[in-house]
Amino acid sequence: MRLPLLYRRRWWLLYLPITAGSVLLMVLATLFVRPLPPQRVVIGTGPAQSSYLRVARLYAERLERMGIAVDIVAHPRPQDPLQRMAEGDTVIDVTFAQGLYAPTAPQVMALSVIGHEIVWVVAREGIDRLDQLRGQRIAASVPGASNRMAAELLLAHARITPGEVSFVPAVGDDAVAALAEGRVDAVVHVASGDSHTAATLARLDKVHLLPVERAGALATRVPTLRAVVMPQGSIELRSNLPAADLPTMVTLTHLLVRPDLHPALQRALLNVAGELHAMAGFLEGQGQYPSTIGNDFPVSPVALRSRYGKQPWLETLLPYRTAQWAELILFVYVPLGLLTMVLLLRAPRYIEWRVDAALQYFYGQLKFLEEDLSRAPPTDPVAHREVLTRLDALDKQVAQIDLPDRYADRWYTLREHLGAARERLQSLRQDGGQSLPSEATAP
Numbered sequence: 001m002r003l004p005l006l007y008r009r010r011w012w013l014l015y016l017p018i019t020a021g022s023v024l025l026m027v028l029a030t031l032f033v034r035p036l037p038p039q040r041v042v043i044g045t046g047p048a049q050s051s052y053l054r055v056a057r058l059y060a061e062r063l064e065r066m067g068i069a070v071d072i073v074a075h076p077r078p079q080d081p082l083q084r085m086a087e088g089d090t091v092i093d094v095t096f097a098q099g100l101y102a103p104t105a106p107q108v109m110a111l112s113v114i115g116h117e118i119v120w121v122v123a124r125e126g127i128d129r130l131d132q133l134r135g136q137r138i139a140a141s142v143p144g145a146s147n148r149m150a151a152e153l154l155l156a157h158a159r160i161t162p163g164e165v166s167f168v169p170a171v172g173d174d175a176v177a178a179l180a181e182g183r184v185d186a187v188v189h190v191a192s193g194d195s196h197t198a199a200t201l202a203r204l205d206k207v208h209l210l211p212v213e214r215a216g217a218l219a220t221r222v223p224t225l226r227a228v229v230m231p232q233g234s235i236e237l238r239s240n241l242p243a244a245d246l247p248t249m250v251t252l253t254h255l256l257v258r259p260d261l262h263p264a265l266q267r268a269l270l271n272v273a274g275e276l277h278a279m280a281g282f283l284e285g286q287g288q289y290p291s292t293i294g295n296d297f298p299v300s301p302v303a304l305r306s307r308y309g310k311q312p313w314l315e316t317l318l319p320y321r322t323a324q325w326a327e328l329i330l331f332v333y334v335p336l337g338l339l340t341m342v343l344l345l346r347a348p349r350y351i352e353w354r355v356d357a358a359l360q361y362f363y364g365q366l367k368f369l370e371e372d373l374s375r376a377p378p379t380d381p382v383a384h385r386e387v388l389t390r391l392d393a394l395d396k397q398v399a400q401i402d403l404p405d406r407y408a409d410r411w412y413t414l415r416e417h418l419g420a421a422r423e424r425l426q427s428l429r430q431d432g433g434q435s436l437p438s439e440a441t442a443p
Contacts, residue, residue: 044080108298225249
């Protein structure tokens with residue numbers, strides 16, 4: 001490329017490419033390196049009567065205050081959203097699930113434990129222990145549901161095989177009606193302490209809650225179950241429900257996300273969980289939840305960092321959406337902008353470097369020519385003619401180079417050095433009795 005062209009079109013050939021490259025880097029960094037979090041999140045829940053749907057609405061209310069739109073997608077069964085996430089479905093971002101489902105979805109990440117759900121075992125009069133359920137009819141939903149999984153675990157603890165009982169696929173109000181009408185002998189229902197179904201079952205006439213004997217031993221063998229004691233009268237003090245301290249089992253309730261969900265969204269969900277689940281619940285201590293301790297699912301790295309207080313400082317100072325833009329500007333746009341300014345300021349030096357390189361090339365050739373001239377014998381016309389030919393070629397190249405006007409003084413200085421070399425050669429040829437060829441060109 002000719003140097004005047006580079007100089008005259010420096011805005012198009014240098015400044016514009018640098019600016020365009022910087023903008024391109026900013027766009028790529030925004031899309032791939034530090035992308036902004038999505039403005040919408042999808043929460044998957046169970047059916048309309050599911051307690052998870054009520055919790056999802058509370059999350060949606062608080063997330064929308066932070067500027068995050070929320071879509072709640074209900075499913076026929078509470079475990080359906082988890083199954084979709086486990087299969088790689090990217091539609092569902094967030095869901096809630098019991099620890100009993102952890103073996104079926106090891107790749108889904110847990111943000112925190114937000115509570116626990118009790119394994120309610122309610123049986124008709126005459127059945128006082130789990131081992132008396134052999135040969136009985138038990139309402140425990142369908143295979144694969146948490147009610148059925150909990151029932152099978154409790155029966156195995158009592159050394160009863162699934163084939164020794166008759167499972168009835170009833171759940172919720174259907175299970176309550178079946179027990180009240182005598183169509184089943186017991187109901188196993190996994191639900192939180194404020195569950196309408198659990199409260200109705202516990203208050204039915206001629207039924208009672210069954211204790212889980214050796215609950216601690218069962219918890220050691222089944223990590224997804226924890227042993228707790230339901231204090232006497234904790235359900236209803238006036239009716240003395242239960243009539244005595246009742247050992248039972250609980251399974252933890254988890255807030256789950258896709259592994260690739262944006263870290264900022266995960267932190268927002270953790271903040272909401274801290275607001276919603278810190279209060280004490282049924283058989284839950286004050287501040288016991290949310291927690292990252294005891295998760296049945298793999299814990300998200302974002303949740304682990306938040307557990308140790310490692311949260312972006314801008315998110316502690318600014319509103320959620322503002323903090324995301326502030327981080328992008330501070331850690332991406334500002335460094336790239338400074339780099340762009342440095343390159344734009346250094347661009348003129350690139351032109352000077354090209355000019356220096358061109359001039360240094362000619363000065364180097366001139367130096368070699370003068371050294372050859374010094375070594376040539378004063379009376380050797382052949383050597384002088386060879387040097388003259390090289391000098392003419394070098395002089396012609398310099399005459400044709402078209403430098404920018406600001407470098408004209410350096411060009412004239414080079415021409416003067418070439419003229420001095422020609423004068424020296426002329427002096428040597430005259431001393432040797434020679435004359436310059438008529439075609440030689442003076443500077």
